[in-house]
Amino acid sequence: MNIPNTQDGPTAERHVLYVEDQPLNVMLMEELFRSEPQWRLHVASDGASALEALRTLRPDLMLIDMHLPDTDGHRLLQAIMARSEGGRPCAPCIALSADAMPEQIAEARQTGFDDYWTKPIDVAVVLTQLHRWLKA
Template sequence: MPSPARRPVLYVEDHPVNALLMAAILERRPELELLVATTGEEALCMAAGLHPALLLLDLGLPDCHGSRLLGLLRALPGCESVPAVAVTADINFPVEDWGFCELWPKPLNVDEVLARLDALVGTQPAPAPQLPELIAQPGPRALTSHWR
């Protein structure tokens, strides 16, 4: 189950490398928590009572097509109107005909996925890490103070 402070994103993807890539991308949005299901059946079990912020569905799942799964997910409380994205290599798939709001083509473009996440669920980029004060100090003082 997701942490209460983080909003769940359900990603249904049977290829482990694609799931790892999405996990790495979502690390840049700490307010989101990625939950991965590898089959349609597992996704239905996970989604029950989840109230996800976003659904990300691969189309070529081992037990069903992602478009069929979306129809089944829409019948669950909390998933009726959640934005759903088809994540697929099939760039000609007619997403609007099946209830998806958009298509993210594989291979994923990290910057585009982050921008679309921000637009769809209202996330913000994580602040850049601060450099240690010694490195951040301008001028030679910070670098030469250790040599005196």
């Protein structure tokens, strides 16, 4: 099932891969996505299932928790980049973590993350950022 990104405009479907192992965080993000019918949330609960999902899914955005049961966000992003043409992920990647120290954020950006959102998420801020990244 290859999902191409061929549509443009505010009504085009946008696919987001959310890599998160905490069910409550997943439920919150699913609820947030219900407000935007053109957005499709795909959830992977660990790094291995995220890499497997990327075999067929070409997301418009990836949201990656920094603390997963089988890896951390840095290693997962490096694995994604190693499998990607040109060494860049197929979509922008956002790190999510309760870690909010400036050096942690700087390290994530150096790894290649395009942005860093702290938990617990502020729903209004995340919704605004999703609109910005998905250009909806």
